[in-house]
Amino acid sequence: MHSVGSVALGTSGxxxxxxxxxxxxxxxxxxxxxxxxALAASREIVDALAAKPDPVYGVSTGFGALAxxxxxxxxxxxxxxNIVRSHAAGMGPxxxxxxxxxxMFLRLKTVCSGHTGVRPEVxxxxxxxxxxxxxxxxxxxxxxGCSGDLAPLSHCALTLMGEGEAEGxxxxxxxxxxxxxxxxxxxxxxxxxxxxxxxxGTDGMLGMLVMALADLDTLYKSADITAALTLEALLGTDKxxxxxxxxxxxxxxxxxxxxNMLAVLAGSGLTGHHQDDAPRVQDAYSVRCAPQVAxxxxxxxxxxxxxxxxxxxxxxxxPVVLPDGRVESNGNFHGAPVAYVLDFLAIAAADxxxxxxxxxxxxxxKNRSHGLPPFLADDAGVDSGLMIAQxxxxxxxxxxxxxxxPASADSIPSSAMQEDHVSMGWSAARKLRTxxxxxxxxxxxxxxAATRAVELRAGLTPAPATQAVxxxxxxxxxxxxxxxxxxxxxxxxxDAFVRTGALVAAVEPVTGPLA
Numbered sequence: 001m002h003s004v005g006s007v008a009l010g011t012s013g014x015x016x017x018x019x020x021x022x023x024x025x026x027x028x029x030x031x032x033x034x035x036x037x038a039l040a041a042s043r044e045i046v047d048a049l050a051a052k053p054d055p056v057y058g059v060s061t062g063f064g065a066l067a068x069x070x071x072x073x074x075x076x077x078x079x080x081x082n083i084v085r086s087h088a089a090g091m092g093p094x095x096x097x098x099x100x101x102x103x104m105f106l107r108l109k110t111v112c113s114g115h116t117g118v119r120p121e122v123x124x125x126x127x128x129x130x131x132x133x134x135x136x137x138x139x140x141x142x143x144x145g146c147s148g149d150l151a152p153l154s155h156c157a158l159t160l161m162g163e164g165e166a167e168g169x170x171x172x173x174x175x176x177x178x179x180x181x182x183x184x185x186x187x188x189x190x191x192x193x194x195x196x197x198x199x200x201g202t203d204g205m206l207g208m209l210v211m212a213l214a215d216l217d218t219l220y221k222s223a224d225i226t227a228a229l230t231l232e233a234l235l236g237t238d239k240x241x242x243x244x245x246x247x248x249x250x251x252x253x254x255x256x257x258x259x260n261m262l263a264v265l266a267g268s269g270l271t272g273h274h275q276d277d278a279p280r281v282q283d284a285y286s287v288r289c290a291p292q293v294a295x296x297x298x299x300x301x302x303x304x305x306x307x308x309x310x311x312x313x314x315x316x317x318x319p320v321v322l323p324d325g326r327v328e329s330n331g332n333f334h335g336a337p338v339a340y341v342l343d344f345l346a347i348a349a350a351d352x353x354x355x356x357x358x359x360x361x362x363x364x365x366k367n368r369s370h371g372l373p374p375f376l377a378d379d380a381g382v383d384s385g386l387m388i389a390q391x392x393x394x395x396x397x398x399x400x401x402x403x404x405x406p407a408s409a410d411s412i413p414s415s416a417m418q419e420d421h422v423s424m425g426w427s428a429a430r431k432l433r434t435x436x437x438x439x440x441x442x443x444x445x446x447x448x449a450a451t452r453a454v455e456l457r458a459g460l461t462p463a464p465a466t467q468a469v470x471x472x473x474x475x476x477x478x479x480x481x482x483x484x485x486x487x488x489x490x491x492x493x494x495d496a497f498v499r500t501g502a503l504v505a506a507v508e509p510v511t512g513p514l515a
Contacts, residue, residue: 006030009112009127011038013313014105016305019210022130023102029127031112031120038114039123042321046117049327050076050192057329058196058319059117064147065416080195084161087154087199090139095152095204097167099433100138102207103149104130104156106312107198113315116197117327125160125188132183133169134159136176144414145335145425148316149204152426157198162187193319201316202335208429209308209342213301215436216345219443220298221504221514223352224257226446227290228264229466230359231271233453235370236283238262238271241291253302254295256515261291263511269461270454284368286358293355297348304341311338335425339408342428349435350397350404353442357397360390360446363453376452376481383484386449389491393445396438403435444494447473447503452481465510472506473497 006028007018021027049056055070062069063083071079108126111118136159142151158164162177180187188194231238241262246255265271282288319329364386366374377385407428413420451470454462462470474480477493497503508514 008032009109010034011113013113013315014109015312016210016213016308019102019105019207019312020214022105023098023207023211026133028131029105029108031123031127035112035114035123036120039112039118039120042114042117043119045321045325045327046193048325056319056327059192059327063196065418067418076192077190080190080192081161083195083199084154084157084190085163087150088158088164090142090151090155092140095138095140096433097135098211099204099208100135100152100156101130102211103138103152103204104136106203106207107153107156107201109312110201110203110315110317111197115315115320115322116317117193117321118197119191119194122160122188122190122194122198125185128183128185129159129180132179132185134176134179134183134185135167137165137167137173140430143204143426144412144419144422145202145205145339145427146333146422147318147415147419148200148202148333148335149426150199152204153199153201157195160188160198161190197317200318200333202311202333202338202425203316205335205338205342205425205429206308206311208433209304209338209345210312212342212345212429212432212436213305213308215440216297216301216349218501218504219349219436219439219498220257220294220301220352221260222443222447222498223294223356224260224290224514225264225465225469225503225507226356226443226450227287227294227359228261228463229450229454229469230363230446231261231283231287231290232265232268232462232466233270233363233372233450233457234283234287235270235272235457236287238265238268240283240288241265246291251292251295251299253298253300254291256298257294258291260511260514263514264465264507265463266465266511268463268466270457270463284358284362286355286362290355290359293351297352300341300344300348304345307337307341334421335423336408339423339425339428342425342432343404343406343408346400346428346432346435347404347406349432349439350400353397353400353439356442356446357390357393360393360449363449364390369453372453372456376449376456378481378483385484386452386487389445389448389487392491393442396442400435400438400442403431403438407431440499441491441495444498445491447498448478448491448494451478455480465507468510469503469506472502476502 010032143149159176166176374380375385377383407424
């Protein structure tokens with residue numbers, strides 16, 4: 001396990017960059033003196049309430065629909081252990097390591113706020129487990145996105161107790177107790193409110209939102225590049241990208257997408273040839289409206305970032321410890337704000353994939369490609385060219401449309417109707433991860449087709465940025481035009497070229513930083 005840098009956690013939340021650093025970069029976590037002081041202060045409030053005879057939710061009562069039961073001091077440690085064990089009820093495939101690390105880190109972020117009543121030593125153990133590279137086994141199903149991501153967070157809390165299974169830094173699954181012992185970490189003995197405080201957050205859906213936004217930032221730049229390459233290969237006009245046209249419809253995302261495409265096409269010897277042989281008054285919508293569609297998605301991302309930033313600054317728990325000493329119940333664990341933007345991003349990603357597929361299809365159709373060979377084949381009829389690559393892209397787009405159906409519009413009651421409206425934000429996050437994965441493949445197929453098409457325009461000189469892309473992708477093992485061959489390895493290499501950011505990296509030395 002390779003660790004990159006460190007992240008300090010105080011009382012005021014964290015940043016998207018820190019989440020990525022911990023989840024994907026294995027950055028070490030350090031608790032600040034401010035956080036440790038706040039933890040101790042809030043714990044004193046909980047201890048004082050625990051000593052009183054009056055029942056306080058989460059401190060001396062049961063949970064959910066069982067909150068009316070007062071629990072005596074002799075059973076409270078057992079109560080906290082029991083909530084973790086019983087709520088660790090997930091099923092299905094394991095969730096990805098980066099998601100679990102983000103989930104744990106974000107729960108620790110809220111714990112360090114000083115609003116949860118968790119002892120400093122429990123918070124330190126959470127940091128120690130992450131720093132050791134120990135990853136609890138968390139399952140796909142178990143969160144309704146309300147009262148927090150309950151089952152996923154419970155599986156993480158179970159590891160802190162030295163129970164259940166976890167993955168070590170070497171990737172091997174072992175009993176959690178063994179892994180803690182091997183790294184010199186003592187299991188925690190939970191006290192009043194602590195079990196509940198470890199479970200009650202939107203941390204899983206938020207972590208997945210933060211990572212999706214990072215991935216989509218690269219993908220939207222990549223889609224601008226592939227759209228520009230397709231426009232060029234179709235001998236389209238770049239006049240529609242002029243900044244003065246976009247200034248009169250002042251959506252910032254649209255202006256950014258158009259500027260990116262214009263930068264990629266600068267110096268092209270292919271654009272503007274659309275009047276040469278077969279006069280066209282206008283290019284097709286999938287080409288001409290590329291900045292409008294990609295721009296709307298960018299603006300959706302900007303809104304989602306605002307929501308993420310607010311949630312990253314939040315302390316989500318129920319009940320919460322207030323500075324004046326009150327411990328108050330609330331509904332801040334409801335995932336609606338995060339769930340809505342997760343769904344909104346899946347809609348935008350589906351539309352970006354859809355328009356990319358339409359451009360690809362246009363490149364392959366001899367009746368609409370303005371002189372390119374059918375399916376970009378070497379000897380059409382003997383060779384099928386990229387015919388079935390477009391089928392794959394179409395299948396991915398079709399799934400993207402299904403994934404765009406919102407999860408947050410659904411709700412299903414739970415806990416004997418006490419928890420009668422839920423956000424389904426975890427489900428929205430899970431399907432967005434699949435959508436982002438599929439969008440990467442869709443953009444890669446357009447890239448594969450567009451670079452081949454540009455190379456087939458013999459005698460015309462592509463833009464310097466386009467030439468840089470072609471050279472870089474060929475060096476990455478993606479072959480150019482020629483007779484039919486086993487296509488899957490080429491498509492996989494194109495996918496990796498987009499996924500790793502290599503496409504954007506190939507263009508920016510020529511264009512400067514893309515928006």
